[in-house]
Amino acid sequence: MSDKITLRRALGYRDLTLFYIVSGLSLRWVASAAAAGPGTLAVWVIALVGFFIPLAASVLELSSRYPQEGGLYVWTREAFGDFFGFISAWTYWMSNLPFFPAVLYFGAGSVLFAYGSHLRSLASSSTYYTGFAVMCLVLITVLNILDVNAGKWLNNIGSVGSIVPLGVLFALAAISGWRFGSATHFSSASMVPHLSIQTAIFYSTIFFAFGGCEAGSFMGEEIKDPRRTIPRALLSGGMVLALGYIAGTVAMLIALPSEAVGGPDGFLLGLQALCSRLGVAWLIAPLAVLVGLSAVSGAAAFLSSTSRLPFVAGIDRYLPPVFGHVHPRFRTPWVAIGAYGLAGVMVTLLGQAGTTVRGAYNVLVSMSIIAYFLPYLLLFASTIRLQGRPAGPEVFRIPGGRRASLALAAIGFSSTAVTIVLSVIPSGEETHKALAAAKVLGGTAVLIGMGVAVFYSAKRKQQHAHSA
Helix, strand or coil: CCCCCCCCCCCCCCHHHHHHHHHCCHHHHHHHHHHCCCCHHHHHHHHHCCCCCHHHHHHHHHHHHHHCCCCCCHHHHHHHHHHHHHHHHHHHHHCCHHHHHHHHHHHHHHHHHHHCCHHHHHHCCCHHHHHHHHHHHHHHHHHHHCCCHHHHHHHHHHHHHHHHHHHHHHHHHHHHHHHHHHCCCCCCCCCCCCCCCHHHHHHHHHHHHHHCCCCCHHHHECCCCCHHHHHHHHHHHHHHHHHHHHHHHHHHHHCCCCHCCCCHHHHHHHHHHHHHHHCCCHHHHHHHHHHHHHHHHHHHHHHHHCCCHHHHHHHHEEEEEEHCCCCCCCCCCCHHHHHHHHHHHHHHHHHCCCCCHHHHHHHHHHHHHHHHHHHHHHHHHCCCCCCCCCCCCCCEEEEEEEEHHHHHHHHHHHHHHHHHHHHHEEEEEEEEHHHHHHHHHHHHHHHHHHHHHHHHHHHHHHHHHHHC
């Protein structure tokens, strides 16, 4: 474990707070929630209480009990043993791979708004989107290998890309509401979410817009005084997330009718319409660049943090030991970072290559749907399991102690379990519903099966080495 000692503790309170903002606040969700109407405001509040607060409370206690590098991997290993520790890490890092092209394509599309109609032809160019995503992934990977400080500054600068556009939205929405009145009628009836199977699926995914606060703890041994820094940063970052999502949705609905902000480019389309109405169309170009920057920083945050999971698995020799190497000069887990960046590039290329390869990418997406939620299920289960162990004075406990922790973890576990069930239900447009559900379940089984095979293969090698 000597490699772990050489890691550089470079992340302070400000860096970690901005990391939580970059990794948790996605402007895409503001527009998606506004497009669904005022009823999503109640869903945001339910998500805050039913998922984010339980998740934050669990992360605070678990990271305080076990502040080592690897976070989730260490917590589930301590609660349920090596097998579940490895599977939680495996599903987390594998399910995040399709996230990279998704968020970077959003960034690529956002940047095009800065050029008006001059480059709009690129909006249908798969070459442009693929090239943008690959270039960004290479840059992110290299920066994180060269220096943890370079990686953190990318996150810090990128947080401006989330905060400033939201601030401008608040200001413009206030002016628009004062001059023209609210574009959306808010009433007690409109504020009630319309429930059906399909809306329930959408609302459950909104819960996971609050995900990401667990990722900072993956870099536990690169955080200055983690037991003190993580709670302060998570509280600050969490307040920004809650304000950004709820107030951002309100501002968007005041400024524009819900049908004006639909689609993947909804946030910028809404801002563009709002800027044109108020005679400040010149604002859209810098805002588009900032939104694109926030998308790149979001990818960077998850690549840098999630790559620490295979790093710790390499130290424990459940992955090839080379994954546990630290660069002697840069003091970063360079093999784990490089391998994860390369995997992200490969998944991006799979998504835009020929028909057969595109099919392979679709399989990866299907495999990752349930796998994305499983680590949260194990995280909440670990919180419940570890309540039976004594907590020393250095361990952070939320008000209410053990009972409050058990109650919040049970709420988070239930929310996640319901979301897993809903994620299997095919969308209304799906013509072959049984086949679609089978793909999701089968893909998940294959992904977990791959992790099980890797774990037991490594276990056998360890036993043979022990015997020899």
